[in-house]
Every structure is written in C-alpha cells, then in structure tokens.
Amino acid sequence: MxxxxxxxxxxxxxxxxxxxxxxxxxxxxxxxxxxxxxxxxxxxxxxxxxxxxxxxxxxxxxxxxxxxxxxxxxxxxxxxxxxxxxxxxxxxxxxxxxxxxxxxxxxxxxxxxxxxxxxxxxxxxxxxxxxxxxxxxxxxxxxxxxxxxxEFPKLLDPCVQADTELLAHGIDGEVKPTASLGTWEFQRARYTIDLLGFNEWNTPEIKRNAWRVLDDLIRCAGNQPAVISHLQEHLSTNHEYAGFFRAAIGTHRDKPWVEGLL
Structure with a gap:
C-alpha cells in the first residue's frame, strides 16, 4: 500500500x-x-x-x-x-x-x-x-x-500515512503486519492483507521472480551503470510494487553504492 x-x-x-x-x-x-x-x-x-x-x-x-x-x-x-x-x-x-x-x-x-x-x-x-x-x-x-x-475503520487507508506504515514487505513477496500480535494495529493490517488478497493470486511469486533477477545483478555484476539504472527504475515511485522493491533492495544496504540509491 x-x-x-x-x-x-x-x-x-x-x-x-x-x-x-x-x-x-x-x-x-x-x-x-x-x-x-x-x-x-x-x-x-x-x-x-x-x-x-x-x-x-x-x-x-x-x-x-x-x-x-x-x-x-x-x-x-x-x-x-x-x-x-x-x-x-x-x-x-x-x-x-x-x-x-x-x-x-x-x-x-x-x-x-x-x-x-x-x-x-x-x-x-x-x-x-x-x-x-x-x-x-x-x-x-x-x-x-x-x-x-x-469512527476508527478496521481497513487501512492509503490516504493516511500512519496506516501505510503498518504494512511491510518481505523478500518472499508477501505483505506482512509491522505491529505486534494482538494489537489493534496488527488486527487492522492482518484484516487488510487478507480482505484485499495482497498475498493471493500469485502476486508474491510475481514479485519474487522479479527480485531474483535484481538480486543476481547486485551480487554478480555489482556497481555498474546498467545495474544502477535498472535498480533506479524499480525504486521509482511510478514502478509497479515499488514499495516491495525498495524493501528488497534494502537488504543490500551493506553495500555503500546500494545505500546511496535508497
């Protein structure tokens, strides 16, 4: 979200x-x-x-x-x-x-x-x-x-920034709650994920498959102009699932050149 x-x-x-x-x-x-x-x-x-x-x-x-x-x-x-x-x-x-x-x-x-x-x-x-x-x-x-x-809606609202921060992306392609189990915030996140089917219809697989290519580029090709351009494309706000790619690419923050892109 x-x-x-x-x-x-x-x-x-x-x-x-x-x-x-x-x-x-x-x-x-x-x-x-x-x-x-x-x-x-x-x-x-x-x-x-x-x-x-x-x-x-x-x-x-x-x-x-x-x-x-x-x-x-x-x-x-x-x-x-x-x-x-x-x-x-x-x-x-x-x-x-x-x-x-x-x-x-x-x-x-x-x-x-x-x-x-x-x-x-x-x-x-x-x-x-x-x-x-x-x-x-x-x-x-x-x-x-x-x-x-x-009213306090159970469904998370994309127009409320605090609501969007209750969701996180795993490199497995799934959307997950960020709040602690048992809290109202966790309930809202879990409800939204399940109701809207964020992790259904092969969506996690689509994300994972795209991430594998980027992950290989980062590991094998490294700090190259073509790699950087490809990563920037996926980090752009207009890219599909940019939130997921930002989280996935962030797993390589130990590399200074990757950190500089985030």
Missing part, C-alpha cells in the same frame, strides 16, 4: 465542481433509501475523476500498488455509498454513507481484485466491496451531520 498525498486544495478537473454540486443537491432532496440508491446507481459521475486519481498514484492501485496484473481500475468509495457489510453480512439499519457518494476525498483508485468481491477455489472471499467494519460499532455514523472522526 502506498501513501497518497492529495494537495489542498486538490487540483480537480474544472468540470467536476458543477457535476458535484448538482449530484449532491439531488441526493439530499431524496427522502428514501430506494430513491437515493436508484439515483446514485444511474449517476456514477465519480468515474470522471478516474484519470485524476490515477495521476496521483502514477497509474497504480492505491491499495496493492499494482498496474497491469490486477487492473483495470475502479473508483472505490472508502466508506461504502449504498450499504455496509461486515464479514459479508449486511449491516442492519444502515443505508451506507450515501451523502459521501460524490465526495472526492472518499474516493480511492482500486484495481478490480482489491475492490470487487471474488471467491477463491478454496471458498475464501476476497475484495473490499461494501466491507467496512469499525473498532466500535456504537460510534458508527449514519447521518450526514454526524462526525466521521469518531
């Missing part, structure tokens, strides 16, 4: 404000969940921000940092817009965060593997979909006027 910094004010497309004002005004007029749901489903204007969201992450999924292997992308609503599930069971009495359906700061660029529900051959469910548990259900917001800051 990469930290996504969105400048304030955001450099939104020029046409977005007009669309947003019209959509959110209409949602506020509708008095039932059925009417709101019908309107929102037929007016998915957030897709107009997909290019902007993609530019913020160098065309990578904000959650898993994939480009081609887990794409194409969806615009995920971090707080689900039309209903909430916890362990795939609908949360009774909650209509979702419908008032956030068009708020740009609730959008996260997500590959389909991270966002859409998918069941493995073993029967395990992956994908965020409408999953959104919080630490204390009594603090759940259900109305626009309530304070979202009182």
């Amino acid at each position: 990469i930290f996504i910094h969105i400048p304030t004010p955001p450099n939104l497309p020029t046409h977005w404000n007009k669309i947003y004002l019209g959509r959110i005004a209409k949602v506020r007029e509708l008095t039932t969940q059925e009417l709101r749901s019908t309107y929102i489903k037929s007016h998915g204007s957030w897709g107009r921000l997909k290019k902007w969201l993609s530019m913020l992450s160098c065309d990578k999924c904000w959650y898993c940092e994939a480009k081609s292997t887990r794409a194409p992308f969806d615009v995920d609503h971090f707080r689900p817009k039309l209903g909430i599930t916890i362990d795939r069971v609908g949360l009774t009495g909650h209509d979702g965060y419908y008032w956030l359906a068009y708020e740009w700061w609730n959008f996260r660029l997500s590959c389909q593997r991270c966002n859409r529900p998918e069941k493995s051959e073993a029967g395990t469910n992956y994908g965020k979909s409408n999953e959104f548990p919080i630490q204390d259900e009594a603090q759940r917001c259900s109305l626009p006027e309530q304070d979202l800051n009182r």
Whole structure:
C-alpha cells in the first residue's frame, strides 16, 4: 500500500465542481433509501475523476500498488455509498454513507481484485466491496451531520500515512503486519492483507521472480551503470510494487553504492 498525498486544495478537473454540486443537491432532496440508491446507481459521475486519481498514484492501485496484473481500475468509495457489510453480512439499519457518494476525498483508485468481491477455489472471499467494519460499532455514523472522526475503520487507508506504515514487505513477496500480535494495529493490517488478497493470486511469486533477477545483478555484476539504472527504475515511485522493491533492495544496504540509491 502506498501513501497518497492529495494537495489542498486538490487540483480537480474544472468540470467536476458543477457535476458535484448538482449530484449532491439531488441526493439530499431524496427522502428514501430506494430513491437515493436508484439515483446514485444511474449517476456514477465519480468515474470522471478516474484519470485524476490515477495521476496521483502514477497509474497504480492505491491499495496493492499494482498496474497491469490486477487492473483495470475502479473508483472505490472508502466508506461504502449504498450499504455496509461486515464479514459479508449486511449491516442492519444502515443505508451506507450515501451523502459521501460524490465526495472526492472518499474516493480511492482500486484495481478490480482489491475492490470487487471474488471467491477463491478454496471458498475464501476476497475484495473490499461494501466491507467496512469499525473498532466500535456504537460510534458508527449514519447521518450526514454526524462526525466521521469518531469512527476508527478496521481497513487501512492509503490516504493516511500512519496506516501505510503498518504494512511491510518481505523478500518472499508477501505483505506482512509491522505491529505486534494482538494489537489493534496488527488486527487492522492482518484484516487488510487478507480482505484485499495482497498475498493471493500469485502476486508474491510475481514479485519474487522479479527480485531474483535484481538480486543476481547486485551480487554478480555489482556497481555498474546498467545495474544502477535498472535498480533506479524499480525504486521509482511510478514502478509497479515499488514499495516491495525498495524493501528488497534494502537488504543490500551493506553495500555503500546500494545505500546511496535508497
């Protein structure tokens, strides 16, 4: 997971404000969940921000940092817009965060593997979909006027730097929690890894195979211009899984020339 910094004010497309004002005004007029749901489903204007969201992450999924292997992308609503599930069971009495359906700061660029529900051959469910548990259900917001800051989501948020630091990369290609076992921080990291399937769908193997080539270059070729150029390419923020490669290349920090690249 990469930290996504969105400048304030955001450099939104020029046409977005007009669309947003019209959509959110209409949602506020509708008095039932059925009417709101019908309107929102037929007016998915957030897709107009997909290019902007993609530019913020160098065309990578904000959650898993994939480009081609887990794409194409969806615009995920971090707080689900039309209903909430916890362990795939609908949360009774909650209509979702419908008032956030068009708020740009609730959008996260997500590959389909991270966002859409998918069941493995073993029967395990992956994908965020409408999953959104919080630490204390009594603090759940259900109305626009309530304070979202009182909620503590279990899912890690790529827009919160402290959340992204709860995940680490092993040279085996797997994503792992950094916090101590039994802590809320560990629970959040483990939950995010498992829900989004970070270590599934051959993703660790893809990373390992790419790392073996780089590892051999560092060990066998050493401090050569071509090697340095290759490492810099993988360390670049726009490279797929750059977080993993930075951690893997960091295992050679004992070499001054490698340390100088990090």
